[in-house]
Structures are given as C-alpha cells and as structure tokens.
Amino acid sequence: xxxxxxxxxxxxxxxxxxxxxxxxxxxxxxxxxxxxxxxxxxxxxxxxxxxxxxxxxxxxxxxxxxxxxxxxxxxxxxxxxxxxxxxxxxxxxxxxxxxxxxxxxxxxxxxxxxxx
Amino acid sequence: xxxxxxxxxxxxxxxxxxxxxxxxxxxxxxxxxxxxxxxxxxxxxxxxxxxxxxxxxxxxxxxxxxxxxxxxxxxxxxxxxxxxxxxxxxxxxxxxxxxxxxxxxxxxxxxxxx
Numbered sequence: 001x002x003x004x005x006x007x008x009x010x011x012x013x014x015x016x017x018x019x020x021x022x023x024x025x026x027x028x029x030x031x032x033x034x035x036x037x038x039x040x041x042x043x044x045x046x047x048x049x050x051x052x053x054x055x056x057x058x059x060x061x062x063x064x065x066x067x068x069x070x071x072x073x074x075x076x077x078x079x080x081x082x083x084x085x086x087x088x089x090x091x092x093x094x095x096x097x098x099x100x101x102x103x104x105x106x107x108x109x110x111x112x113x114x115x116x
Numbered sequence: 117x118x119x120x121x122x123x124x125x126x127x128x129x130x131x132x133x134x135x136x137x138x139x140x141x142x143x144x145x146x147x148x149x150x151x152x153x154x155x156x157x158x159x160x161x162x163x164x165x166x167x168x169x170x171x172x173x174x175x176x177x178x179x180x181x182x183x184x185x186x187x188x189x190x191x192x193x194x195x196x197x198x199x200x201x202x203x204x205x206x207x208x209x210x211x212x213x214x215x216x217x218x219x220x221x222x223x224x225x226x227x228x229x230x
Contacts, residue, residue: 032216043206043221093217101174102217106158
C-alpha cells in the first residue's frame with residue numbers, strides 16, 4: 001500500500017530560526033513529490049513539485065530536497081517568519097499506467113508554529 | 117485560491133438531512149476533485165470528474181454522490197448526512213495539459229452534522 005509519513009507531527013520554533021520537515025514515502029512507481037502549505041482555514045497551496053531527476057528545488061525561503069533512492073524528502077525553511085505558521089503537507093504521485101484518479105497519496109502534515 | 121470558490125463555506129445540519137456542496141471554477145480546467153480532511157488523516161479523495169457528466173469514485177465515496185453538468189461546476193451531495201461526515205471538504209481542479217498534474221485547491225467548506 002502506498003504511504004506517506006511526515007515528521008514531526010508538530011513543531012514550535014522561534015521567529016528567525018531555521019527548521020527542517022521530513023517526508024518518507026513508499027509510493028511506487030514514483031512520478032513526483034509536492035509540498036503544500038496550508039494556512040488555518042484555507043486550502044493547501046503548492047510550494048514545490050519535484051520529479052525523479054530533481055534533488056533540490058527552492059521557492060524563496062523554502063528549499064525542498066528529494067532522495068529518490070531512499071524515498072525521502074525534506075522541506076527546509078530558512079529565517080522563519082510568523083507567516084510561516086501553517087501545516088505543511090507532503091504529497092506523492094504515483095506514475096499511472098491507465099485512466100483514473102491522479103494517484104496522489106497525502107501525508108498527514110506537520111503543524112508548524114512560529115513564536116515571536 | 118486559483119479561481120475556485122466553494123459554497124457554502126460553513127454549514128451545520130442535522131443527521132438524515134440532504135446536503136449539497138458546490139464547487140465553482142473560472143479556469144475552464146477539465147479535472148475536478150472532492151476531498152475530505154479530518155484530524156489524523158491526510159486528504160482523502162471522495163469523487164472526481166474528468167469532464168462534463170464524467171465522474172468516478174475515490175477511496176471514500178460511500179454516502180456521497182456527485183454531478184457535473186457544466187465544466188465550471190462540480191456538486192457533492194450527501195443524500196442523508198451522518199455524523200461521520202462532519203469534516204472539512206475541499207474541491208480541487210487540474211488542467212489536463214499540465215505535465216506535473218498539479219491540483220489547485222479551493223478554500224474549503226466546513227460541514228458539521230449534528
């Protein structure tokens with residue numbers, strides 16, 4: 001069964017500090033991996049998408065890494081801001097051979113709180 | 117929220133009543149999806165549509181039905197709501213030509229079934 005595990009479940013850090021969120025997956029065959037940010041009361045918003053051949057991708061202060069061999073990804077947030085407080089969701093897409101849904105497996109998310 | 121609106125945004129209803137949630141998009145995307153999000157679970161797919169009048173079931177479709185009579189609208193119906201259907205419901209859309217198959221999510225509808 002395809003699974004996506006995220007750690008930690010929750011994290012509290014001080015404003016200005018860096019942090020790293022982890023995502024391990026067992027989805028096969030692999031197509032791509034996405035990180036979403038979900039603010040409280042809002043829908044998820046995409047931060048990055050990475051394919052098999054991409055091992056690092058940045059979006060401002062967010063940097064995602066992917067190790068397709070070990071099936072691990074991380075999201076690093078640099079110089080955190082209060083607005084980074086949100087849930088971060090890792091989503092892995094399986095490469096589909098036929099029609100149907102998109103083959104997405106969602107992690108449960110990491111709840112990040114930035115304290116002033 | 118990528119040209120997606122959901123209505124209502126909040127609803128409280130009683131067990132056994134029918135409920136319809138609406139997702140409206142202005143992007144003219146072919147694919148539309150309904151998910152539910154519950155504590156302790158990742159987003160779970162309820163139903164999806166790959167075109168007007170073309171729909172299929174997701175992993176948690178029991179107790180739900182959908183309809184898509186126009187490209188821009190995707191309706192989710194709970195024929196007889198139960199307390200287990202208390203959740204936050206998200207609609208998502210996807211462009212058929214996107215190589216990454218990226219989905220864009222609406223703002224969500226919080227449904228409480230008493």
